[in-house]
Amino acid sequence: MGATVKSLKGRQHALADASFQLNVLQAAAPQEGRFPAFAQKLREHNLYPLKPTGTTILQVNVGKMCNQTCRHCHVDAGPDRKEIMIRQTMQLCLEALQRNPQIRAVDLTGGAPEMNPDFRWFVVELSKLNRQVIVRCNLTIILANKKYHDLPAFYKQHGVHVVSSLPYFQASRTDAQRGQGVFDKSIKALQLLNQVGYGQEGSGLLLDLVYNPSGAFLPSGQKALEGEFKRRLKSGYNIDFNSLFCITNLPISRYLDYLVQSGNYESYMQKLVAAFNPAAAAGVMCRNTISVGWDGYLYDCDFNQMLELKVNREAPQHIRNFDATALDLRSIVLNQHCYGCTAGAGSSCGGETVK
Numbered sequence: 001m002g003a004t005v006k007s008l009k010g011r012q013h014a015l016a017d018a019s020f021q022l023n024v025l026q027a028a029a030p031q032e033g034r035f036p037a038f039a040q041k042l043r044e045h046n047l048y049p050l051k052p053t054g055t056t057i058l059q060v061n062v063g064k065m066c067n068q069t070c071r072h073c074h075v076d077a078g079p080d081r082k083e084i085m086i087r088q089t090m091q092l093c094l095e096a097l098q099r100n101p102q103i104r105a106v107d108l109t110g111g112a113p114e115m116n117p118d119f120r121w122f123v124v125e126l127s128k129l130n131r132q133v134i135v136r137c138n139l140t141i142i143l144a145n146k147k148y149h150d151l152p153a154f155y156k157q158h159g160v161h162v163v164s165s166l167p168y169f170q171a172s173r174t175d176a177q178r179g180q181g182v183f184d185k186s187i188k189a190l191q192l193l194n195q196v197g198y199g200q201e202g203s204g205l206l207l208d209l210v211y212n213p214s215g216a217f218l219p220s221g222q223k224a225l226e227g228e229f230k231r232r233l234k235s236g237y238n239i240d241f242n243s244l245f246c247i248t249n250l251p252i253s254r255y256l257d258y259l260v261q262s263g264n265y266e267s268y269m270q271k272l273v274a275a276f277n278p279a280a281a282a283g284v285m286c287r288n289t290i291s292v293g294w295d296g297y298l299y300d301c302d303f304n305q306m307l308e309l310k311v312n313r314e315a316p317q318h319i320r321n322f323d324a325t326a327l328d329l330r331s332i333v334l335n336q337h338c339y340g341c342t343a344g345a346g347s348s349c350g351g352e353t354v355k
Helices: 018-027 038-044 087-099 119-128 151-157 171-178 182-195 222-237 253-261 265-274 278-282 302-306 336-341
Strands: 057-061 105-109 132-137 161-165 207-211 244-246 289-292
Touching (some): 018 253, 038 336, 057 087, 182 222, 302 336
Parallel strands (some): 105 132, 132 161
């Protein structure tokens, strides 16, 4: 899954088209009662229409360019993706944050967000606004080029909360999902982050890991898995971290392709529907988060963004028109992939939603 592997878009794959993905999801919707429409499932539990609880997190996708082409990437990111957020759009995000102090955290994602040429400028400007800055780091970017080698020190300087994907504590499973050699590079990057204080008790520098299953199954309990990750990474590599986030794979983009190609699509959807939890549905991240695309358009979540499902038409559609009051009155846009966030203990960019 290295630089030689093209994205779905680069291969001109049918699933690179968001409307085609939606057709696949909708085709199995109410068919023979197996996959009830997600909105209907919410109605049964008096959760429809799904409404925001108040926006406190701005998640910003600064571009789809990445140094990896991971097997399950819902962004379809890779070295061949050229979509990138420009500084003027970042400036609009800063202005929206200045007007809305209730938004206390900014979550930067990609692609590899560090590959955006204005990434460091953006982090510096965000830190001036006294917001919590979260960066979704794929770890290998730190070793990818000399210009990234000082990222751990840069993150420390600005108090960045680093959230990093590590599919497993063994090389075989990690490399199968993310590419040959990714595990060893990830371990080295984690050690470098530890060396500057990340994940160390009393440092105040948060280092969290993200786990998502490598196959067509749901993640196991987050607490137990976190304990196992901590034991194995400490004993094997002397690595410390703060928390493990378990995230359910949503049936979109490359993971949808995997499900279809492996013949697991229907059975996986059945698992998600059967595991629907109304408590998880009540706590979905789209209720307190707004997602900003690389081009400035607004979405209810990062997954809706990849399916090109913008926020409700009655709400502001672009960051230039950001109005928190209007956005907090919107109805959240739903589709069949939403079952992924409501299965079991729930799933969000911060892991389980039902404690």
